[in-house]
Amino acid sequence: MSQILTGKRLLLVAACALVDTDGRVLLAQRPEGKQLAGLWEFPGGKVEPGETPEQCLIRELQEEIGIETDIPCLAPLTFASHSYDDFHLLMPLFVCRRFRGIAQPKEGQALKWVRPKQMRDYPMPPADAPLIQFLIDLL
Numbered sequence: 001m002s003q004i005l006t007g008k009r010l011l012l013v014a015a016c017a018l019v020d021t022d023g024r025v026l027l028a029q030r031p032e033g034k035q036l037a038g039l040w041e042f043p044g045g046k047v048e049p050g051e052t053p054e055q056c057l058i059r060e061l062q063e064e065i066g067i068e069t070d071i072p073c074l075a076p077l078t079f080a081s082h083s084y085d086d087f088h089l090l091m092p093l094f095v096c097r098r099f100r101g102i103a104q105p106k107e108g109q110a111l112k113w114v115r116p117k118q119m120r121d122y123p124m125p126p127a128d129a130p131l132i133q134f135l136i137d138l139l
């Protein structure tokens with residue numbers, strides 16, 4: 001039995017593929033000093049107690065990049081389930097095509113609109129690699 005239990009805590013992170021009218025997806029580069037620094041990720045973050053993943057994303061998109069959206073504009077696409085050394089990440093990935101504002105790096109991160117077929121040129125966290133094909137197929 002113990003062989004199938006990792007003993008790691010499960011961390012719920014909500015992530016969003018914001019899609020522009022050209023079919024490009026916004027990636028953000030994790031700032032220096034953070035875990036996985038320098039890697040390109042989908043905007044999002046940890047779901048706080050009492051929040052739904054959708055509410056978390058609305059908060060994170062506003063805080064991180066100054067983008068506003070609404071719950072009906074967040075469509076579930078797929079999820080990542082990946083073990084890091086100290087936790088197991090469960091990360092639903094939503095797609096959002098309807099949003100307000102112009103993405104601005106509010107936390108010092110670099111931002112880039114990237115076509116899904118080019119995403120493999122941007123080093124991403126290991127949990128994200130399996131998600132790219134879903135975006136290629138969708139867009």
Ligand SMILES: Nc1nc2c([nH]c(=O)n2[C@H]2C[C@H](O)[C@@H](COP(=O)(O)OP(=O)(O)OP(=O)(O)O)O2)c(=O)[nH]1
Pocket residue numbers: 013014015034035036040041042043044045046089125126127128
């Ligand atoms: N937002 C986001 N996080 C991701 C992705 N892929 C991936 O492995 N993660 C991981 C990195 C972090 O361990 C966790 C997200 O946490 P976070 O961004 O809210 O927190 P953080 O590590 O910056 O730490 P904190 O200072 O905010 O507490 O999920 C992704 O595509 N987007």
